[in-house]
Structure formats: C-alpha cells, structure tokens
Amino acid sequence: MAKPVILTVDDDPVVLQAIARDLRQKYGDRFRIVRADSGANALDALSKVKLRNETVALLLADQRMPQMSGVEFLENAVEMYPDAKRALLTAYADTDAAIRAINKTRIDYYLMKPWDPPEERLYPVLNDLLDDWLAGFIPPFEGVRVIGNRWSPDSHKAKDFLARNQVPYEWLNIEVSEEAQKLVKYAECEELKLPLVLFPDGSSLQQPRNIQIAEKIGLQTQAEKPFYDLIIIGGGPAGLAAAVYGASEGLRTVMIEREAPGGQAGTSSRIENYLGFPVGLSGADLARRALTQARRFGVEVLTPQEAKGISIQDQYRIIKLADGSEISSHAVILALGVAWRRLNVPGIDRLTGAGIYYGAAQTEALSCKGEDVYVVGGANSAGQAAMYFSKYARKVIMLVRGESLTKSMSQYLIDQIESTPNIEVQVKSSVVEVKGENSLEAITILNSLTQEQQTVNANSLFIFIGAQPSTEWLQDVVKRDERGFILTGPDLMPNGRCPKNWKLERDPYLLETNIPGVFAVGDVRHGSIKRVASGVGEGSICVQFIHRHLSNFL
Structure with missing residues (x-):
C-alpha cells in the first residue's frame, strides 16, 4: 500500500x-x-x-x-x-x-x-x-477505477475486459456517485467521453480500447520472438491445457487470446462437475490456476491479441496478427472456442451493452441487485448464470425455448434451480422484441404453445443461446463444416481418402486438420463435446500428436 x-x-x-x-x-x-x-x-x-x-x-x-x-x-x-x-x-x-x-x-x-x-x-x-x-483509517482500494454509466456499452466493455482478465477494479457510476463526479473534475477532461479509466499511477484514459487498457496494466500484447515450436490460438480450457503440456515438455510456446484467458468457460460462475473439485469452482478460478501453471512453464501469453490469417511455407506455419505483425512455428493448435450466438430480434443491436448482454453474468450481477433479471437459454451456462444472479436479483426469470430443461442441462443444475425460490422457469418461451431508448426498458415474450405475446418491463436481459465459431479468417486454408466448425482426423476422410493436397504418407492424426501440423481442439472442432473437461483432455493429448509431427523434421 x-x-x-x-x-x-x-x-x-x-x-x-x-x-x-x-x-x-x-x-x-x-x-x-x-x-x-x-x-x-x-x-x-x-x-x-x-x-x-x-x-x-x-x-x-x-x-x-x-x-x-x-x-x-x-x-x-x-x-x-x-x-x-x-x-x-x-x-x-x-x-x-x-x-x-x-x-x-x-x-x-x-x-x-x-x-x-x-x-x-x-x-x-x-x-x-x-x-x-x-x-479511523480504512485503506483505500488500490487498483484500476472505472467511471462510467451503467447503460454505456463502452463502460460495460471496459469492466468486462478487466473482470475477465482478473484485474481488480472499482466501478463508479457517474449518475449516482459523488466521488465519481469529483474525480472527473480532478482529471480535467476537456471533453468527457465515458468510461474514464483511472490507473494507480494517476494517469487516465477516456473511452479506451481494450488493447490500450492492456498496455497500461502490463499485459503482454506483442510476441518476444519471431519463431516458436508451438503457437496456440485461443486461451480457453483447451488452449490453456495445450499450453501447459506443450511448455512443460520443452516446446517454446506462445498463446494468443483475443479477449481473456479462460474463454467462454471463464465467464461461468460455477462449474460443479469438473473432476477433482467436489465443491465446484468458478470459470475465473479455473482460468487463473491454469494461466499460472502455463506461465510457470514459460508460456508467453498475448492478450488481447487476435490472429487474422494463416499461411503455409514449407514446414513453417505463419500466423498474421491483428496489428500486422507475424509469428511462425512448426505447429499450430487452433483452440478458438466459440462465441455466443446472437439473438436476432428487432432493436437488440442498439441495446447490446445497455441492458442486453451475452454472457457477462459476473460483470453485471451487482448492478442488478433487487431487480428482476431475465436469462435466455436452457443449457448449463444459462443455469449457472441464473444461480449466480439469484444471489443478487429480486427474481430471475429463465426463458427456455424447449419444453423443459432436461434435454440440455445437467441434472445437478436442474435440481438447484428447482430448489431456489426466486428463480422462475418459463418453458416454450422466447424473446421476440426488445424496447428502450438509451437502455433496455421492456421485452416481448412469445409463448410458442399458445402463441400469446406478453410485454414486460425489464432492465437486464442476459443471453446464453448456443454458440458459433469465429473461423472466417481460416477460409480457403483450413477445412470447415457448413457451420464453420473445423474438420479434423477421420472427419476429413469420409470416403477413406486423405484430404486434397495432403502430401504425407500417413493419415491425418485424430485432432489434425487438412494442413499437417495444424491441429484443432475444444469447442471449435467439428463433433466436439461441449464440456470443459473434454476441452482440457483434447488440449492435453494434442501435444503428443505435435511431438510426432515435429519428429519428422527435428
């Protein structure tokens, strides 16, 4: 202090x-x-x-x-x-x-x-x-402070970035906090653009991009070397597991993560079916532990950084990054994970980040204290979010398109939801419209069984409706299925033949793509099981295939 x-x-x-x-x-x-x-x-x-x-x-x-x-x-x-x-x-x-x-x-x-x-x-x-x-002295909070408006999408982005990267911060709502209003005056902003992010050294940034925040808090965004044995793209459970096993076995490893280590799983408030944790653990805790392990073995972690292109030159796999720089390696693991699928209803894009959120349960939960919260989705992520919100919200209403939770949610979560008095599950229900000027004010819910529509007041809507891969940048290089998931191993050989332009005598390994030395693990892989333990397993065993691949020319 x-x-x-x-x-x-x-x-x-x-x-x-x-x-x-x-x-x-x-x-x-x-x-x-x-x-x-x-x-x-x-x-x-x-x-x-x-x-x-x-x-x-x-x-x-x-x-x-x-x-x-x-x-x-x-x-x-x-x-x-x-x-x-x-x-x-x-x-x-x-x-x-x-x-x-x-x-x-x-x-x-x-x-x-x-x-x-x-x-x-x-x-x-x-x-x-x-x-x-x-x-009477109470030590002050030491760390980053974010001054903003609850309904500002840019304020939400800054909070979410800090939270997912496990950087402690203090949130000050300028509409209700006198301290926030004074700090704005002391910062002498010529033209205030929220959020205003204050750093411990006394400097500040207005409406910053994530990479600007990352540079100020000391996150690594640039690779130290031009060449590595292994490049891992994606920092979810699968990517983190691959990083730990790769680096621990002597591979010079760099991991590229566009948002925050932990991926989508890192936003889970409670994972209770992961082996070895009988009382469960949060996604953030799992990510923190794995990241600490990876760094202890010497893994470079670039965040926020994004891969924008891949090319092949002899035995080298070259990754082009969003800032225009390039790094190369003998092997690449695509652990890209998935993003929340967007809800396509009138008005939603304008209000995203201003009362409508994809994931983000832990970032916004405190702001919902004493309010009614609506959660869209019926799988484990939605259930975990509902349980987390139930600690703060007056009532949590889950809107489930199916006829029950049993087809998509683990039984332990169903039991917890049923025993939580302030969680209500509405089946055969979906959101068909959202309303509001500067922030969410109301939603219209359709009952698919009766075709009745009901408009209710709502300030907070959290969406967990499945996932889609962000693999467009791999187009024309890495084979994908019709939904964008990456094909690997046997899925590349439906007729028993190796993929076109495959020049090796061996068949593709189990997790290998149509490009030798380029592998895919976790949720982004076609046919994968969407579970944390499955992703960790794939990331771990993939390293053995990489050793086999590297033995051909090392």
Missing part, C-alpha cells in the same frame, strides 16, 4: 524546506511528505494524489500566504479529503485568526512559528493528530 500523505504548504522556501525536513525525519518511514509553495499548487498536488487514489493523513498550511491564505486552502482541501487532519502554522500575530478558523472551519489545531525544538513544540501535537487519524 502507498504511504499516506502529509502535505505541507508555505510560500517561504526556507520555512517550507525546514518543516519538510522535520516531518521527513520523524514520519518519513510511515508517511510520504509532499510540499507546495502556494495554496493553488497544493490543491493541484492534492488533485494528483486523488487521481492516484492515495490517502492524505495531514494538511499543514501556513496562514499568511499571498493569493490564498492557509485557512482558505484548508477550506478547499476539505472537499477532496474530508477525513484528513488539518493544522495551521501561524505567527504570534495570527493567533486570533487561527482560533476563529478552528471554530469556523473545523481546523483541528494551530502551531506557532518557530517550532524549535520540534521534539517539544511540533511532534507531540502531530503525533496526537496522526494517531487519531489512524484510528
């Missing part, structure tokens, strides 16, 4: 140097001593301290200063730091003014100049003030 600040102000440079010296000698091991030569400069210094989210324990100001007296400075400073102790340094002639200031402006004490010796005339008084301040 940063040391609390003691700020001293005096327009006389000799006096200012002397008081700062004495303060530093006595309190420098526990407090940071900041000095200013005028009231205006002191207020500017406090603004910078505020933007770094540091605390101020004591304000010590000379009374007789031009432009702004000590009392005037302390009156202004109290708006920024109302809990800081306040003391005046005065000459004998200013004693009456100091006493009036104590009575009028809640100044805690006044000290006479000169204060020599400080052991008798300075430190005892300040010790009492600082002890009193420390007794």
Whole structure:
C-alpha cells in the first residue's frame, strides 16, 4: 500500500524546506511528505494524489500566504479529503485568526512559528493528530477505477475486459456517485467521453480500447520472438491445457487470446462437475490456476491479441496478427472456442451493452441487485448464470425455448434451480422484441404453445443461446463444416481418402486438420463435446500428436 500523505504548504522556501525536513525525519518511514509553495499548487498536488487514489493523513498550511491564505486552502482541501487532519502554522500575530478558523472551519489545531525544538513544540501535537487519524483509517482500494454509466456499452466493455482478465477494479457510476463526479473534475477532461479509466499511477484514459487498457496494466500484447515450436490460438480450457503440456515438455510456446484467458468457460460462475473439485469452482478460478501453471512453464501469453490469417511455407506455419505483425512455428493448435450466438430480434443491436448482454453474468450481477433479471437459454451456462444472479436479483426469470430443461442441462443444475425460490422457469418461451431508448426498458415474450405475446418491463436481459465459431479468417486454408466448425482426423476422410493436397504418407492424426501440423481442439472442432473437461483432455493429448509431427523434421 502507498504511504499516506502529509502535505505541507508555505510560500517561504526556507520555512517550507525546514518543516519538510522535520516531518521527513520523524514520519518519513510511515508517511510520504509532499510540499507546495502556494495554496493553488497544493490543491493541484492534492488533485494528483486523488487521481492516484492515495490517502492524505495531514494538511499543514501556513496562514499568511499571498493569493490564498492557509485557512482558505484548508477550506478547499476539505472537499477532496474530508477525513484528513488539518493544522495551521501561524505567527504570534495570527493567533486570533487561527482560533476563529478552528471554530469556523473545523481546523483541528494551530502551531506557532518557530517550532524549535520540534521534539517539544511540533511532534507531540502531530503525533496526537496522526494517531487519531489512524484510528479511523480504512485503506483505500488500490487498483484500476472505472467511471462510467451503467447503460454505456463502452463502460460495460471496459469492466468486462478487466473482470475477465482478473484485474481488480472499482466501478463508479457517474449518475449516482459523488466521488465519481469529483474525480472527473480532478482529471480535467476537456471533453468527457465515458468510461474514464483511472490507473494507480494517476494517469487516465477516456473511452479506451481494450488493447490500450492492456498496455497500461502490463499485459503482454506483442510476441518476444519471431519463431516458436508451438503457437496456440485461443486461451480457453483447451488452449490453456495445450499450453501447459506443450511448455512443460520443452516446446517454446506462445498463446494468443483475443479477449481473456479462460474463454467462454471463464465467464461461468460455477462449474460443479469438473473432476477433482467436489465443491465446484468458478470459470475465473479455473482460468487463473491454469494461466499460472502455463506461465510457470514459460508460456508467453498475448492478450488481447487476435490472429487474422494463416499461411503455409514449407514446414513453417505463419500466423498474421491483428496489428500486422507475424509469428511462425512448426505447429499450430487452433483452440478458438466459440462465441455466443446472437439473438436476432428487432432493436437488440442498439441495446447490446445497455441492458442486453451475452454472457457477462459476473460483470453485471451487482448492478442488478433487487431487480428482476431475465436469462435466455436452457443449457448449463444459462443455469449457472441464473444461480449466480439469484444471489443478487429480486427474481430471475429463465426463458427456455424447449419444453423443459432436461434435454440440455445437467441434472445437478436442474435440481438447484428447482430448489431456489426466486428463480422462475418459463418453458416454450422466447424473446421476440426488445424496447428502450438509451437502455433496455421492456421485452416481448412469445409463448410458442399458445402463441400469446406478453410485454414486460425489464432492465437486464442476459443471453446464453448456443454458440458459433469465429473461423472466417481460416477460409480457403483450413477445412470447415457448413457451420464453420473445423474438420479434423477421420472427419476429413469420409470416403477413406486423405484430404486434397495432403502430401504425407500417413493419415491425418485424430485432432489434425487438412494442413499437417495444424491441429484443432475444444469447442471449435467439428463433433466436439461441449464440456470443459473434454476441452482440457483434447488440449492435453494434442501435444503428443505435435511431438510426432515435429519428429519428422527435428
């Protein structure tokens, strides 16, 4: 934690140097001593301290200063730091003014100049003030702060990016938080564009892109080398497992993730059927553990970074990244995962991020406290989200297109939902329209059995309706099925023949695509089982096929 600040102000440079010296000698091991030569400069210094989210324990100001007296400075400073102790340094002639200031402006004490010796005339008084301040001191949040509007899609993106990358942050809603409004003023934004993201070093970004946030918080976005033994594209469970096994077995490995390690599974609030965790674990916890393992074995993790193209040159597989750079390797694992399928109803695109969300249960749950929340979907992800929301929302309404949950959801989740009193399941129901100007205000629900439509007030709609792969960039290189899922192994050989342009004597390995040395694992693979454990298994065993492939030319 940063040391609390003691700020001293005096327009006389000799006096200012002397008081700062004495303060530093006595309190420098526990407090940071900041000095200013005028009231205006002191207020500017406090603004910078505020933007770094540091605390101020004591304000010590000379009374007789031009432009702004000590009392005037302390009156202004109290708006920024109302809990800081306040003391005046005065000459004998200013004693009456100091006493009036104590009575009028809640100044805690006044000290006479000169204060020599400080052991008798300075430190005892300040010790009492600082002890009193420390007794009620609550350490501030240390980390990133996001100031925005609940219904701002850009604010949601910033929060979701930080949450999924497991970066602690504090959310301040500018519509209800006085602190947020003050911080905006201190940041001196010429034209405010939300969200305003404040960093611990006192810097800020307005309406930043994810990659700008990543660079500020120290995430790696650029590869350190031009060549690797193994490039893994995608950081979900399958990609993380491949990274751990590949690097642990000596392969120089880099993993490219366009959003956050953990993938779609990383957004799950609770996974209860993963082997070895009898009480379950969150997707974020699983991702954190796996990422720690991967980094311990030396895996480079690039995030947010995105692959935009793949080309083949002899035994090299070349990946073009979104920033235009290229890296190459002998082997590539496509662990791209899937994205939530979009709900195609009138008005939805305009309100996405402003009350309508795909996934994002953990990011927005606290904002839904005491409200009714609608969840669209009937598979495990929707069930896990409903259980998570039930801790915060007044009521959770699950809209399920099928006739029951049994065909698509694990029984343990069904049992939990049935035993949770504030979760209601509406079957044969789907959303056919959403309404709202700046944020979601209402949804229209269709009952497919009765064909009745009902419009209900709604501020929050979370959608979990299946998945689709993002594999368009592989077109004309890697074979895919009609829905975009990647074909591997036996699925490349429906008639028993190797795929066209396959030049090796052997058949494609189980997880290998039509390009030798390029493999696909996890949800993006045609015919895969959409479970976390399955993805981890495929990512793990794929490394053995890579070793076989590499043995041909290493």
